[in-house]
Amino acid sequence: MxxxxxxxxxxxxxxxxxxxxxxxxxxxxxxxxxxxxxxxxxxxxxxxxxxxxxxxxxxxxxxxxxxxxxxxxxxxxxxxxxxxxxxxxxxxxxxxxxxxxxxxxxxxxxxxxxxxxxxxxxxxxxxFTPGLAGLVLGEYRRMAARPDRDAATPSLTERETEVLRYVAKGLSAKQIATRLSLSHRTVENHVQATFRKLQVANRVELARYAIEHGLDE
CATH class of the missing domain: 3.40.50.2300 (Response regulator)
Known part of the structure; x- marks a missing residue:
C-alpha cells in the first residue's frame, strides 16, 4: 500500500x-x-x-x-x-x-x-452488518408511521428498501447484486444512500425539535 x-x-x-x-x-x-x-x-x-x-x-x-x-x-x-x-x-x-x-x-x-x-x-x-440493516429499516418504518411526518423527512426508495431487507437477512453485497441483477457497486451505493438519508433525517428531527421547543429563536 x-x-x-x-x-x-x-x-x-x-x-x-x-x-x-x-x-x-x-x-x-x-x-x-x-x-x-x-x-x-x-x-x-x-x-x-x-x-x-x-x-x-x-x-x-x-x-x-x-x-x-x-x-x-x-x-x-x-x-x-x-x-x-x-x-x-x-x-x-x-x-x-x-x-x-x-x-x-x-x-x-x-x-x-x-x-x-x-x-x-x-x-x-x-x-454494514445484517443487524444494523434491520435497525435502519426499523427506524425508517418508525419515521414513516409518525402522524406528524412531513415532506422534509426523506424516505427510502423501493430499491433501497429491497437492498436493506436482503442485507438484514445476511446476504452479502455480491449475493444481492446477483439476485437483483445489479453491479456490486450499485448495491453498495444504495446502502450508502440509506446511511446518508438517515443522517439527513436526524438533522430534520433536530430542527423540528428546536422549532417546537423555541430553541431556534
Whole structure:
C-alpha cells in the first residue's frame, strides 16, 4: 500500500484493546496516526492529524461513540468513521450512524475482516452488518408511521428498501447484486444512500425539535 496507506485513528477507552487494534492495523499496512480514549481527546487529535478513517468504540471515558463521531466530523469533515461495537449496543450504533458514521463492525470480527472494513471505509464504501440493516429499516418504518411526518423527512426508495431487507437477512453485497441483477457497486451505493438519508433525517428531527421547543429563536 506504501505511500497511499490510509491514515487511521483508533478511539477506545480500553488501553489493551486499543493497542491491539492499532497494532493489527499497522501490521496490515495502515498508518496509525493517533489513538484516543474519549470524546475530547478524539476531537483534539482528529483536528491535528486529519485521519482518513477513525475506528470508533461506542463506550468512551467521557461520552459515547456517537458524540465522538459528531465531534470528529466537526473538526475533520473528510474523515470517515467506522464503528467497532459490541453487539449489544445496537441503539447506540444507530445514533452513531445518525451522527455521521459510515460503517459498523462487531468487535468479534477477525483481524482480516477489520482490515478489509477499514479499507472499504477509506474508499467511501459503507460497511454494514445484517443487524444494523434491520435497525435502519426499523427506524425508517418508525419515521414513516409518525402522524406528524412531513415532506422534509426523506424516505427510502423501493430499491433501497429491497437492498436493506436482503442485507438484514445476511446476504452479502455480491449475493444481492446477483439476485437483483445489479453491479456490486450499485448495491453498495444504495446502502450508502440509506446511511446518508438517515443522517439527513436526524438533522430534520433536530430542527423540528428546536422549532417546537423555541430553541431556534
Amino acid at each position: 506504501g505511500e497511499s496507506a490510509p491514515k487511521v485513528m483508533v478511539v477506545d477507552d480500553h488501553p489493551i484493546w486499543r493497542d491491539a487494534v492499532a497494532r493489527d492495523l499497522a501490521d496490515d499496512g495502515f498508518e496509525v496516526v493517533a489513538t484516543a480514549d474519549g470524546v475530547a481527546a478524539a476531537r483534539r487529535r482528529a483536528a491535528v492529524v486529519r485521519p482518513d478513517v477513525v475506528v470508533m468504540d461506542m463506550r468512551l471515558t467521557d461520552g459515547t461513540g456517537a458524540q465522538a463521531t459528531a465531534e470528529v466530523l466537526a473538526v475533520s469533515p473528510d474523515t470517515k468513521v467506522l464503528v467497532l461495537s459490541a453487539s449489544d449496543e445496537r441503539d447506540d450504533v444507530l445514533e452513531a450512524v445518525k451522527a455521521g458514521a459510515t460503517g459498523y463492525l462487531v468487535k468479534s470480527a477477525s483481524k482480516a475482516e477489520l482490515g478489509e472494513a477499514v479499507r472499504a471505509t477509506a474508499q467511501g464504501r459503507a460497511v
